[in-house]
Amino acid sequence: MTESGGCAIAGCETRPDADAPLPLCAPHLLTAYDWVARAVGVTDVLPSPCLACGSRTGIRYPSGWLCAVCEWRVGALPDGEAGRTRVDVVYYLRFRDRVKIGTTGNPRARLAQLRYDEVLAFERGDRMLEQRRHAQFAAHRIHRSEWFDRHAALDEHIARLNGPGVDPWGLHQRWVSEAIAVAGR
Template identity: 50%
Template sequence: MVTSGALPGPCMLCGGDRGSRVGGGWECAACGWRYGDVPDADLPLPRIQVVYYLRFDRRVKIGTSARPRQRLAAIWHEELLAFEQGGRPLEQQRHREFAGIREGGEWFTLTDELATHIAALRAVGDPWQLYARWLSEALRA
């Protein structure tokens, strides 16, 4: 029987506070990490390639990184809009898709078409929770 509710404490991987009781233990609802397990500090975290969408005013930067926290800290932006799991090929595909609204470099005008694409990504989940889930899946693999 699966029971949902508050975790006994924050998830050690993503900090989430909600989960499901499965068998004799809890799993984080945000990332799927088993409550109480601690990532091995001696091992590097897996590198998860993401395509990110950052908003600054009415412009969106579509870029990629394997270390999104560090990368986003280095870019002036107002809001993280979304993540997609994928690397340079997916980023280049998105650049081709939205080439007609490119302002220069990796910056694009926030049109209805781009906003619809981003909304579909947001419907899947919060960007940082998705990243935590992908990280959790890679750690379990």
């Protein structure tokens, strides 16, 4: 603050808020924020899901948007390889009082084909893991299908997969992003 109690910007006599981090008035703090945001970007919701990983979180720069998960430039089309990045998952869906344990390499497309009330969890793995889970919970399997009655052991397994505050779709987005990064695309 200047000796007059105004903003530290020459000629500005607007008094800074008492809890301001710098001796600047609100308009000058916003100008400084905009200047810094040019370099570091602003985290926000993407205008549409990322084409590479499906994330909805992005970083907005004056030059455009980047996905906050996989850093894909919004508006760029995934090349043939990145667009085909496959991450196999075992999914756990709830429909009424039953749980379906299935597997897919494209959960959005597969789950769009199914009737369910809630996505309970994703577990990274393929058909072999799915078959192990079917065997693990076989005592509660419904007529040799992929559907199981809810029971304590299955609920505990799903709770371990989720962890506190874990979003299954967020996990899947991270796995796809990691697969793209490992492939160097």
